[in-house]
Amino acid sequence: EADIYQTPRYLVIGTGKKITLECSQTMGHDKMYWYQQDPGMELHLIHYSYGVNSTEKGDLSSESTVSRIRTEHFPLTLESARPSHTSQYLCASSDPHRGAYEQYFGPGTRLTVT
């Protein structure tokens, strides 16, 4: 089991609220990722980071933002939640020195916006 953590695991929140999904890893990995996954669908990359102070948008357009001030921490923020943001959000990290870019996933945050 990988040492990557996400909180909260479940969140139900009203429209218009600001939320931050936390992700942290204790493996010292430089690369971190955020994915969005709807039921029965594939994972879509929404943000990634090569390291501290590096953030990039992924393949799927997202209204969320991320920051990477510390190696171990990669939080995702929604300034104003909407029902269309209801989904599962998965954080991952990888160690390029292991070759094959093995990605380790956190348990996910199930977000419901009412």
Added chain:
Amino acid sequence: KNQVEQSPQSLIILEGKNCTLQCNYTVSPFSNLRWYKQDTGRGPVSLTIMTFSENTKSNGRYTATLDADTKQSSLHITASQLSDSASYICVVSDRGSTLGRLYFGRGTQLTVWP
């Protein structure tokens, strides 16, 4: 267009039986192929990773095969157990970027009945 297609979409088998899941991909240039197991409400966990030169790899009761010429992979599960009930996701990585971009299939939802 880089794509990963999995079949069947869902599968129900009885405990103790074997099953085989299929994955076809068009990702190029190919780097490696992974099979992940994702329990409901959890993040994916890696089962196997295969590079271009490998055509079979086992992890306990899970055996993955890869035919890089036909761009097909299969995951064979022997003597299934109730705990095997999960979504099995085929993921292909390309060699075209330092990110190690992953392309995800939608998964096969396996249900094992007692």
